[in-house]
Amino acid sequence: MSTLAKGWEADADLIARFQALVAEWKREVAWTSSSSEMAMHPAYQQIIGMGQVAVPLLLRELEQRPDHWFWALRAITAVDPVPANHRGKLPEMAKAWLDWGRLNGYTR
Amino acid sequence: MFTVTSPASPVYNCIAWAAGDATRWWWPDAFGFYYWPDQTSRSETLDAFTAMFRGLGYEICEGSRLEAGFEKVAIYVDGRARPTHAARQLDNGNWTSKLGQEVDIQHDGPNEFPATCSYGVVARFMRRPSLPA
Numbered sequence: 001m002s003t004l005a006k007g008w009e010a011d012a013d014l015i016a017r018f019q020a021l022v023a024e025w026k027r028e029v030a031w032t033s034s035s036s037e038m039a040m041h042p043a044y045q046q047i048i049g050m051g052q053v054a055v056p057l058l059l060r061e062l063e064q065r066p067d068h069w070f071w072a073l074r075a076i077t078a079v080d081p082v083p084a085n086h087r088g089k090l091p092e093m094a095k096a097w098l099d100w101g102r103l104n105g106y107t108r
Numbered sequence: 109m110f111t112v113t114s115p116a117s118p119v120y121n122c123i124a125w126a127a128g129d130a131t132r133w134w135w136p137d138a139f140g141f142y143y144w145p146d147q148t149s150r151s152e153t154l155d156a157f158t159a160m161f162r163g164l165g166y167e168i169c170e171g172s173r174l175e176a177g178f179e180k181v182a183i184y185v186d187g188r189a190r191p192t193h194a195a196r197q198l199d200n201g202n203w204t205s206k207l208g209q210e211v212d213i214q215h216d217g218p219n220e221f222p223a224t225c226s227y228g229v230v231a232r233f234m235r236r237p238s239l240p241a
Binding site: 029030031032033034035036066067068070071074080082084087088089090091093 | 191
């Protein structure tokens with residue numbers, strides 16, 4: 001189910017590219033614990049390079065398949081809404097970003 | 109040889125699992141996204157990982173041999189001496205590892221991993237007195 005807010009619908013080519021990069025990244029970093037290695041992976045860097053249009057797609061990923069998209073979201077938006085006491089707690093980190101996305105009109 | 113002992117999970121990683129925590133992702137990233145004990149340097153170095161485990165009561169020791177009254181961890185590094193992985197020894201002498209976002213395994217020796225894992229070599233073993241059951 002899509003929860004993207006009105007006005008944030010991405011075009012099909014962009015969504016397909018994003019999904020291909022997500023799949024490549026998940027496949028290639030599945031066995032690593034290093035958040036630096038995960039974030040420096042070329043597919044992850046390409047997602048960051050997509051810029052603002054990737055934000056609602058990343059938030060939808062976080063909602064549907066919580067994963068380590070925090071570095072990318074921070075890199076693109078220059079904010080970090082996760083409270084210090086939730087560092088490392090994936091469900092709470094995802095929730096903080098989803099709340100931020102709703103507050104800022106990316107999702108509903 | 110290894111045996112899978114849990115489903116895959118992105119919630120915790122090998123460092124958390126070696127430290128006995130299955131609720132958080134532990135890593136000393138520079139941005140502070142992930143959990144790392146406050147008293148320890150947030151740097152991706154063997155020294156920082158050693159200091160972190162020292163903060164949990166471990167001290168550097170020799171080898172992977174099971175020692176009565178102690179539990180051990182192993183810290184792995186890649187070719188550039190960057191930490192990649194940690195494993196914890198079980199009471200039966202086997203080792204337990206969380207493999208990134210994938211599964212937990214129990215492995216016979218500290219280097220018995222699936223072929224897909226490339227964690228480098230064990231750079232340091234550490235031990236602490238076994239905690240009461």
